[in-house]
Structure formats: C-alpha cells, structure tokens
Amino acid sequence: MSRVNKLTYMAVLVAIATYASALIWFPAGVAKAYPVQHAINVIAAVLLGPIPAVVIAFVTSLLRNLLGTGSLLAFPGSMIGAFLAGYLYQKTNRMWTASLGEVIGTGVIAPLFAVPYAKVFMGTTVGAFFFLPSFLVSSLSGAVIGLILVKRLVKLKVWKLKF
Numbered sequence: 001m002s003r004v005n006k007l008t009y010m011a012v013l014v015a016i017a018t019y020a021s022a023l024i025w026f027p028a029g030v031a032k033a034y035p036v037q038h039a040i041n042v043i044a045a046v047l048l049g050p051i052p053a054v055v056i057a058f059v060t061s062l063l064r065n066l067l068g069t070g071s072l073l074a075f076p077g078s079m080i081g082a083f084l085a086g087y088l089y090q091k092t093n094r095m096w097t098a099s100l101g102e103v104i105g106t107g108v109i110a111p112l113f114a115v116p117y118a119k120v121f122m123g124t125t126v127g128a129f130f131f132l133p134s135f136l137v138s139s140l141s142g143a144v145i146g147l148i149l150v151k152r153l154v155k156l157k158v159w160k161l162k163f
Contacts, residue, residue: 009048010056013040017060022069029134034064037074038102038142041082043150045098050086057082076113077135081106085143095150099143107136 020036027033037060044053057078064070084105089098111132 006048006052010044010052013044013056014059014063016040017056018063018067018069021060021064022067028137033134033138033141034070034074035138035142035145037061037064037078038081038106038139039146039149041078041085041106042098042102042143042146043153045082045085045089045101046095046150047153048086050083050090053082053086054079073114077106077110077139080110080113081139084109095147095154098150099147102143102146103136103139106139108132111135 017037017040021034024036025032025034037057040060041053041057044056048056058075061070061074061078064074065072081102082105085098085101088101089095091097111130114135
C-alpha cells in the first residue's frame with residue numbers, strides 16, 4: 001500500500017470517528033460512551049496496524065476536544081486501546097483479538113492511566129474503579145461493532161489490502 005493510500009484511509013477514519021462521535025453516543029456512568037471511536041480503533045488496527053491506529057485515535061481525540069464533543073480522558077482511553085488492538089492483531093492475525101485488545105486496552109488498562117492523568121490535567125482525584133465501568137461499557141460496545149464492520153469490509157474486499 002502506498003503512503004498516500006494509507007494517509008487517505010487514516011484521514012477518512014478520523015473524519016468518520018470525529019463526525020459520528022457528535023451523533024452517536026449514550027450515557028455510561030460518569031462519562032459518555034462513544035462506540036464509534038472504539039469501532040474505528042478496531043477497524044484501523046486490523047486494516048492499517050498499531051501505529052496508524054494510535055495516530056488516528058490521537059487525532060480524533062484532539063479534534064473531538066477542540067470541537068467540544070470529547071473530554072481529556074479520550075486521549076489515554078482511545079490510544080491505549082488502539083495500540084493494544086493493533087498489536088494483538090499483528091501477533092495473532094485474528095480479528096477478534098483486535099476487539100479483545102480494544103476492550104482490555106480501553107476498558108481495563110486506560111482507567112489505571114486515567115487516575116493520575118485526571119489529577120494532573122483535570123484537577124480531580126478519583127480511583128480507577130470510578131472510570132472502569134464507563135470505559136468498559138464504551139469500549140465493549142464499540143469493539144463489537146468494529147469487529148462486525150471489519151469482518152464485512154474484508155469479506156466484501158472494500159479495502160485493497162493484503163490480508
């Protein structure tokens with residue numbers, strides 16, 4: 001895949017995640033769940049790899065914060081999940097491991113990073129269990145959607161990539 005193609009796919013995924021986050025969300029405990037971000041993480045992890053998936057997650061989080069549709073907690077959650085999704089898929093070559101990586105990365109590991117992050121950047125002092133249910137619900141719903149979508153994309157040969 002050429003560099004231009006990869007950058008174009010990345011830009012399209014950022015645009016979809018940013019726009020859909022303003023439209024599709026639901027309350028999940030102390031935070032809002034944005035399943036499209038997690039679905040895009042799974043799709044990017046499988047189709048592009050871990051580093052592009054992290055870049056997509058970062059740019060999407062940045063844009064969502066600038067547009068007022070996200071919080072600062074979007075950064076550690078989405079980026080850790082995207083990396084772990086891409087890494088696990090790269091190691092196993094099984095799509096379901098990308099979804100599992102997204103759920104573990106965003107739903108379990110990210111709340112641990114969110115505690116000091118929230119203290120420094122947001123001025124709140126809460127425990128990891130405060131963020132865990134919200135992160136888990138959001139990542140699980142998006143990871144399932146992402147797995148379904150990426151399986152369809154691969155089956156329909158929409159993406160011109162080697163699988």
